[in-house]
Amino acid sequence: MNKHHEFLKNEGTSFPGKTYIEELLKPIFYDQRDFLFEAMFDIHRAHVIMLSEQQIIKRDEAKIMLVGIEKVAKTDITEIPYDPQYEDLFFMMEAKIGEEIGNDLAGKIHIGRSRNDMGVAMYRLVLRKHLLQLIGNGYRLSEAILEQSERHAETYMTAYTHTQPAQPTTLGHYFLAIYDVLQRDLKRLWSAFETVNQSPLGAAALATTGFPISRTRTAELLGFDRVIENSYDSIAGADYLLETATAIMTCMVNTGRWIQDFLLYVTREFGAFRVADPYVQVSSIMPQKRNPVSVEHSRSLASSSVGEALAAIQMIHNTPFGDIVDTEDDLQPHLYKAFSKANRVMKLMYAVILTLQVNKSHLKEMSEKSCITITELADTLTRKYNISFRKAHSVASAIANKTCKGQKELNDWKIDEINSMLQEFVDVSLTEDEWKNIISPEYFVRIRSIHGGPNPDEVRRMIVERKQSLGTRLHEYEQIVDELSRKQKQLRGFLV
Numbered sequence: 001m002n003k004h005h006e007f008l009k010n011e012g013t014s015f016p017g018k019t020y021i022e023e024l025l026k027p028i029f030y031d032q033r034d035f036l037f038e039a040m041f042d043i044h045r046a047h048v049i050m051l052s053e054q055q056i057i058k059r060d061e062a063k064i065m066l067v068g069i070e071k072v073a074k075t076d077i078t079e080i081p082y083d084p085q086y087e088d089l090f091f092m093m094e095a096k097i098g099e100e101i102g103n104d105l106a107g108k109i110h111i112g113r114s115r116n117d118m119g120v121a122m123y124r125l126v127l128r129k130h131l132l133q134l135i136g137n138g139y140r141l142s143e144a145i146l147e148q149s150e151r152h153a154e155t156y157m158t159a160y161t162h163t164q165p166a167q168p169t170t171l172g173h174y175f176l177a178i179y180d181v182l183q184r185d186l187k188r189l190w191s192a193f194e195t196v197n198q199s200p201l202g203a204a205a206l207a208t209t210g211f212p213i214s215r216t217r218t219a220e221l222l223g224f225d226r227v228i229e230n231s232y233d234s235i236a237g238a239d240y241l242l243e244t245a246t247a248i249m250t251c252m253v254n255t256g257r258w259i260q261d262f263l264l265y266v267t268r269e270f271g272a273f274r275v276a277d278p279y280v281q282v283s284s285i286m287p288q289k290r291n292p293v294s295v296e297h298s299r300s301l302a303s304s305s306v307g308e309a310l311a312a313i314q315m316i317h318n319t320p321f322g323d324i325v326d327t328e329d330d331l332q333p334h335l336y337k338a339f340s341k342a343n344r345v346m347k348l349m350y351a352v353i354l355t356l357q358v359n360k361s362h363l364k365e366m367s368e369k370s371c372i373t374i375t376e377l378a379d380t381l382t383r384k385y386n387i388s389f390r391k392a393h394s395v396a397s398a399i400a401n402k403t404c405k406g407q408k409e410l411n412d413w414k415i416d417e418i419n420s421m422l423q424e425f426v427d428v429s430l431t432e433d434e435w436k437n438i439i440s441p442e443y444f445v446r447i448r449s450i451h452g453g454p455n456p457d458e459v460r461r462m463i464v465e466r467k468q469s470l471g472t473r474l475h476e477y478e479q480i481v482d483e484l485s486r487k488q489k490q491l492r493g494f495l496v
Helices: 003-011 018-053 059-073 089-101 103-108 115-151 171-196 215-221 231-236 239-265 293-316 325-354 360-367 374-385 389-405 415-423 432-438 441-446 456-492
Strands: 156-161 164-170
Touching: 003 018, 018 059, 018 089, 018 115, 018 215, 018 325, 018 456, 059 089, 059 103, 089 103, 115 171, 115 231, 115 239, 115 325, 115 456, 156 171, 156 360, 156 441, 164 171, 164 441, 171 239, 171 456, 239 293, 239 325, 293 325, 374 389, 374 432, 374 441, 389 415, 415 432, 432 441
Parallel strands: none
Antiparallel strands: 156 164
16 A cells, blocks of 8 residues: 555545644644633624524524523533534534524524634634733732832932943832833733724624624623724734734833843842842752742743744734634634733732842942942033033043043042042032032932932822822723623623
């Protein structure tokens, strides 16, 4: 027997072939079972209710349908194995409902809809849930970051540019910057939620249906904000997936950047942060080690989440403008994994930040090194002595270079030594108090009270505003979550 005949003997000669089953139908079936089961039955419920209200089916029929739907919906999904006689989970569940109420009535449930609009609706319902979960965890992390910002409004530290010591700031100012980026990430996730939370139902295959259905009613029953008006757009538009994926990617890239900072700050050399004991592990061979594994894993999970989201984008790229339900069968699990990993990052870093111990004295000590207040010398020369800023900058640069070459710090210089160096460039003599201010991180930060600056009072002002704004957004978030939960309970308890 040649290889061709031997293969066909094992594979089969009719649809579905063994390879098709094992490598496509079965994996997709289990993905659908694990992620889409509840959404599928909510759509069944909403569609039957609408069909009854539109008098497309009889009320008594709708009651029987809903009873059958409820009975099958209570099936333990872990006990639903793949069965090759069904193309996928949808057809299996239609058959199971048929066993309860008869095939004729079960078949009527599909009046005025298609696998196309139903599939997209299921994906949107599931993504809506994932988006709200990630947004909720993002708000929780936001609260922890704000708490640390408030606690450290006067914790002086070194800020870096080009990975080099740049200028003094405060840890509160730094945390507030992280907070503001996270709020923009959450805004992008909300935008994705608004795009996702629209109903494609009623589009059927792409051109709607000849039955007098109500698209707005199914949207209302399922808690969608609105109907996607153009029926072709309903099944062909994939931007809801792209917007979701890019929102996750942006959030995790942004988060991964400051997590990378944390991994530097917890090193013995930096000595700035200490991760609380519940979130570190001891080396298997080096007992002195406190490995910040919670932060390390958060960094890698953030990167992995980006990868999963990018995979979804790449799978949509160059797909024709039309139904992509089959593509989405393989695509959706990547987004679910992206969400799962992003949520893990949010939860881990919430725990780390809320319990973070800060070495304030060490941070302050480091902020007095590396000549990072030297900008204030240039500013003082310009502000008080009318020296052009470019000239003042070159003078400050010369003093910084001499300090570094001499392996000194600015506070090692006595005032007469500084004035002697200044006289080489400008006709200026600083007072003792002026020089003390120039080399003081506290003074540097205090006089930078411009809107958004690191001055502690300005930081506290920003924190107060952000707390109020966050409270409002949290209230709105809770209202949306509660309303969707209420609608789902109402749908599942609906009596025709």
